[in-house]
Amino acid sequence: MPPTDTSCAKCANALPDTHHKxxxxxxxxxxxxDGDAFDPHPKLHPSTARALASFCSRAxxxxxxxxxxxxxxxxxxxxxxxxxxxPVQPCAACSKPVILSGPHLAWVMGKVTTTMxxxxxxxxxxxxxxxxxQGCNTGMQAKQRIEERAQV
Ligand SMILES: [Zn+2]
Ligand SMILES: [Zn+2]
Numbered sequence: 001m002p003p004t005d006t007s008c009a010k011c012a013n014a015l016p017d018t019h020h021k022x023x024x025x026x027x028x029x030x031x032x033x034d035g036d037a038f039d040p041h042p043k044l045h046p047s048t049a050r051a052l053a054s055f056c057s058r059a060x061x062x063x064x065x066x067x068x069x070x071x072x073x074x075x076x077x078x079x080x081x082x083x084x085x086x087p088v089q090p091c092a093a094c095s096k097p098v099i100l101s102g103p104h105l106a107w108v109m110g111k112v113t114t115t116m117x118x119x120x121x122x123x124x125x126x127x128x129x130x131x132x133x134q135g136c137n138t139g140m141q142a143k144q145r146i147e148e149r150a151q152v
Contacts (some may be wrong), residue, residue: 003041005054008054008055008056008057008060009053009054009055009060009064010055010056010061010063010064010085011056011060012020013056013060013073014056015054015055015056016056017027017113017114018111018112018113018114019054019055019056019057019110019111019112020054020055020056020057020058020060020061020087020105020110020111020112021051021052021055021061021109021110021112021119021123022051022052022053022055022061022064022065022068022107022108022129023046023049023050023051023052023107023108023109023110023121023123024049024050024052024105024106024107025049025050025105025106025108026048026049026103026105027048027100027103027104027105027106027120027128028100028101028102028103028104034077036089036112038101044113047121048121049108049121049122051119052068052072052107053068057113062079062109065079065109065129066079068082069107070135073093074092074093074107074130075092078092078107078129078130079129081129081130081132082127082128082129083100083106083128083129083131084128085136086100086101087099087100087101088100089131091131091132091135091136092107092130092131092132092136093132093133093136094133094135094136098131098132098133098134100131103134104131104132104133104134105131105132105134105136105137106128106129106130106131106132107128107130107131107132108123108126108127108129108131109126109127109129110123110124110125110126111124111125112124113127
């Protein structure tokens, strides 16, 4: 079911085509194995991103992130976290090591330019807020809860 909301999840302003999203992505980040360089803009498979919420501005997005995390059962302290190094990071839910080059879930926030109905999962740029191991699909559950609430 495509999203039908066209207003900011924080302040209810109409969403401009260029806006910000919090999303859960299935990721497998390619590392440069010849060195330890981390690509801050990894190529991600767009179709595997699911938007949790959309915002009119980065300010609204950042303000809302702790609440979105809490609703997903994750500690709001992750709101200030950014994944900038690899190749292993702790799962935000269970602390198990997550190998970033393998399949895992990540909470991301970033800028998109699209109409609400046409978003293909692509970000112009994004921050990786946290990663989840394959056993912890909290973000997906949160998305389902959001969809359920929208249907009421
Ligand atoms: Zn807003
Ligand atoms: Zn986990």
